[in-house]
Amino acid sequence: MINASELKIGYDKKVVVDGFGFNIRQGEMVSLIGPNGSGKSTVLKVLARLMEKMGGAVLLDGADIHRLPTREVAKKLSILSQYNITPPDFTVEELVSYGRLPHRKMFQLESKADREIVRWALRQTKLEKLANRFINSLSGGERQRAWIAMALAQQPKVLLLDEPTTYLDISHQLEIMELLNTLNRELDLTAIMVLHDLNQAVRYSNRLIVIKEGKLFMDGAPQEVLTAEMLRSVYKVEAEVTINKQIGKPMFMPLGLAFGT
Amino acid sequence: MLTGKSRATCREVNTRLIKRLMVLVAALTLLVTAGFLSLRFGSVRYATADIIGSFLGAEGSTAKVIIMDIRLPRTLIAIMVGANLAMSGALLQAVMRNPLADPGLTGVSAGGGLSAVTIMLVFPEMTRYVPLAAFGGGIVAAFMVYTLAWKRGIDPIRIILAGVAVNAILGGGISLLSILYSDRIQGVLMWLNGSMSAKSRFHVSILAPYSFIGLIAALLCINTANVLQLGDDAAKSLGVRVNLARILLSMVAAFLAGISVAMVGLIGFIGLVVPHISRLLVGTDYRFMLPVSAVIGGILLTLADTGARTLFSPVELPVGILMAIIGGPFFLYLLRKGGAYRV
Numbered sequence: 001m002i003n004a005s006e007l008k009i010g011y012d013k014k015v016v017v018d019g020f021g022f023n024i025r026q027g028e029m030v031s032l033i034g035p036n037g038s039g040k041s042t043v044l045k046v047l048a049r050l051m052e053k054m055g056g057a058v059l060l061d062g063a064d065i066h067r068l069p070t071r072e073v074a075k076k077l078s079i080l081s082q083y084n085i086t087p088p089d090f091t092v093e094e095l096v097s098y099g100r101l102p103h104r105k106m107f108q109l110e111s112k113a114d115r116e117i118v119r120w121a122l123r124q125t126k127l128e129k130l131a132n133r134f135i136n137s138l139s140g141g142e143r144q145r146a147w148i149a150m151a152l153a154q155q156p157k158v159l160l161l162d163e164p165t166t167y168l169d170i171s172h173q174l175e176i177m178e179l180l181n182t183l184n185r186e187l188d189l190t191a192i193m194v195l196h197d198l199n200q201a202v203r204y205s206n207r208l209i210v211i212k213e214g215k216l217f218m219d220g221a222p223q224e225v226l227t228a229e230m231l232r233s234v235y236k237v238e239a240e241v242t243i244n245k246q247i248g249k250p251m252f253m254p255l256g257l258a259f260g261t
Numbered sequence: 262m263l264t265g266k267s268r269a270t271c272r273e274v275n276t277r278l279i280k281r282l283m284v285l286v287a288a289l290t291l292l293v294t295a296g297f298l299s300l301r302f303g304s305v306r307y308a309t310a311d312i313i314g315s316f317l318g319a320e321g322s323t324a325k326v327i328i329m330d331i332r333l334p335r336t337l338i339a340i341m342v343g344a345n346l347a348m349s350g351a352l353l354q355a356v357m358r359n360p361l362a363d364p365g366l367t368g369v370s371a372g373g374g375l376s377a378v379t380i381m382l383v384f385p386e387m388t389r390y391v392p393l394a395a396f397g398g399g400i401v402a403a404f405m406v407y408t409l410a411w412k413r414g415i416d417p418i419r420i421i422l423a424g425v426a427v428n429a430i431l432g433g434g435i436s437l438l439s440i441l442y443s444d445r446i447q448g449v450l451m452w453l454n455g456s457m458s459a460k461s462r463f464h465v466s467i468l469a470p471y472s473f474i475g476l477i478a479a480l481l482c483i484n485t486a487n488v489l490q491l492g493d494d495a496a497k498s499l500g501v502r503v504n505l506a507r508i509l510l511s512m513v514a515a516f517l518a519g520i521s522v523a524m525v526g527l528i529g530f531i532g533l534v535v536p537h538i539s540r541l542l543v544g545t546d547y548r549f550m551l552p553v554s555a556v557i558g559g560i561l562l563t564l565a566d567t568g569a570r571t572l573f574s575p576v577e578l579p580v581g582i583l584m585a586i587i588g589g590p591f592f593l594y595l596l597r598k599g600g601a602y603r604v
Contacts, residue, residue: 050497052413074500081494087545090490094546098488102500107481154499 001026001061001190002047002158008055009042009214015054016042017214024207026157027188029181031201034211035235040194041082041162043211047192048079048160060158074102078151079160084143086135092146093131096121099153121152124187125179141172148179159183161193165200173197177204199251202226210234226250232258281549284542288556292340295560299336299567300328304574334465335457339566339580340559341472342457342521343531347558348479349517350532351539351551355486356510357417363533364518366424367511370529371431372402373522374453378435381449382442391452392467396523402427403515407508414504420511454579455528457566468524475517479551482510486547530584531558534592541595561588 005021017039024030032040045051047058049065058065065073078099086095099121100114122128125145130138135146144164151159161180165173181204183189195201201208202222210218210225212234218225223243231239231252239252300312307324315325346364353362364370376398377391407415409423435453439446451458485506488496493503518532539554565583572578 048498050494069500070497070502071500074498079494079498081492081498083492084495085490085492087490089544090546095491098491098495098499101484101488107484150495151498 001028002192003059003062004043004047004056005059006056007043007046007053007058009039009046009051009053015214017046017211020211020214020216021056022209022216022219024158024190024192026190027184028190028207029184029205030190030192030207030209031195031205032192032209032211033195033198033201034217038211039214040211044079044160044162044192044194048077049073050079050081071102074154074156076156077158077160078154078156080147080151080162080164082162082166084147088134088136090135091132092127092135092138092149093118093122095135095146096127096149096153099150102154117155118153121149124152124183125149139172140168141175144168144172144176145179148176152183156189158190158192161191163194163196166196173200180204198226198231202249202251203247223250226252228252281543285549285553285556288553288560292556292560292563295563295567296336296340299339299563300332302567302571303327303332304570330462334462335460335566336563337465338457338460338468338524339563341468342525342528343535343558343560343562344555345472345475345517345521345558346528346531346562347535347539347554348476348551349514349521351536351547351554352479352482352486352510352514352517353532354536355489355547356507356514357421358489358492359417359421360537361533362421363529364514365428365529365532366406366421367515367518368402368406368424368427368431369399369515369518370522370527371428371435372405373399373519374527375402375431375434375438377452377522377526378438378449381452382438382445385445392523395526396519399519399522400515402431403511403519407511415507417507420507451579452526454581455526455584456569456577456579457525458570458577460524464524468520471516471520475513475520476555478513479517479555482513483547483551485510486551490545525580528562528581528584530581530588531561534588535561538588538592538595541598 002024007017007020008015009017020043032043034040042051046053049070053066060068060073060076097110097114097118100110100117104110104114122131125148127142127145127149130142135143138146165176168176177200180191184191193205205222208220208222208225209216210230217234218230226241228239228241231237236258238255238258240255241250241252243249244251297312301307301309305327307328311324312328315328349364350362353364353366354360356362357366373395376394380387380391380394406420406423406427409427410416410419412419439449485501488499488501489503489506496503496506521528535558536550536554538557539550543549543553561584562580565587566580568587569578569580569583
């Protein structure tokens, strides 16, 4: 589905990511984790062709994403950035309807099918009742759902999310993560996220990719990746990792900073 | 079967649409009224009957000559220029995502100004080429601004800074020439503050086709302008080529401003303020905001021009001065009153 190899990425001349690569299959739910400045958001931006790369390649269904017409990419892949702005008086439905843009020809008007898909995206994100509210009058969680609905209206196969739960309280965070899980299960939507909360990353993804200083550190199932040793060498944190009996996945409790590593 | 709640929200959306359409209709009505007033008032006042008479016939009467050959062309030019400048400003505010963007920022006004002033002061025998030179100078300056701003893509903040720099340089040139040739400054002052005096049917026939092209191009930009409001990343994710979109929208804006500057000289204020007035009335959606901007621009310039030639008659003021005096307070009123949109 998405295949990144030998990625080299930088700002001006400073190389941030080098020799990075992975292969993601249809229907996977992947979290990119790593400390601040490790280059995980940068990788996500390059995967979504928001940023140019210095070397390497990103293949989407076998085709180079940086060479494909951007509109064609937009029919298969959507990215939700960390910061989003909306004009103050756009309604939820208006915002979501922009998701149909890549599927319409230049200057073509919204068709009945487009409106159906917008309705469907609103239903998936449980926003039907808020469809006519202004985005700016919504709570943070509702606003994030509206943006996810816009991405869904693009009918992508892959959804990239840059820290989708930052700024939200715990219940809204879980609401967003549950929503993504449901979409992943029911629509076979592939999701690649950058997450800060490691326990959430473990809980809601079936694969973790760890970046350290712009290089691939580890790539595997959550239970293999989330270990005391990884936390020590990547985050410099001493932690106790236990397997939670109810969900059968590891979780960690930080004990303190690891010194002398 | 609609539930009570969703029926209520349907009604809500419809009221919004109806309100927006009503604003458009009201603005168009006001435009016709403004145009009508501008035909009535001048150094001679005409009755409504004279105006209707001139449109329907009354061959050879003085009234017909003045109304049809002098006032009507002037009114039409004012409407077109007002609409062009307002649309130009509205598009640039989307391109820069900055409420302070106006047509002057692209360098069009300063570039057009410097070439026009050079001809009027240094080569006065070539004065009839002023419109052509002003248009050319404006486009060259806009090209300079965008070339300077380009660095692996076009960043709004760099366009603004490059625009400020180019404006300062060209503005310096205008000031220098004005001082060196201060004996000939009179005609130049009028041009630098914008004037629609002595415009004939000939001028209308030149401006109309370009304005029409500009209008169509601007209307085709509506969708892109809306998407740019969602931010660069979201626009890219939706498959918009953001750099290309910025350049195309800027080109349309520069063209609209360029033809206006070439025809009537420099008129500030409209391009900056009319889009805001329009936003306060119909919101930020360019499908409504852009057409309403065009109409309000036309109204404002027509009224300002009518005032400019009658208030201190026989002295005629540059229209830019009146514009600021009428438009400024109205803008402040809307700003205080507020709406869904806040500046």
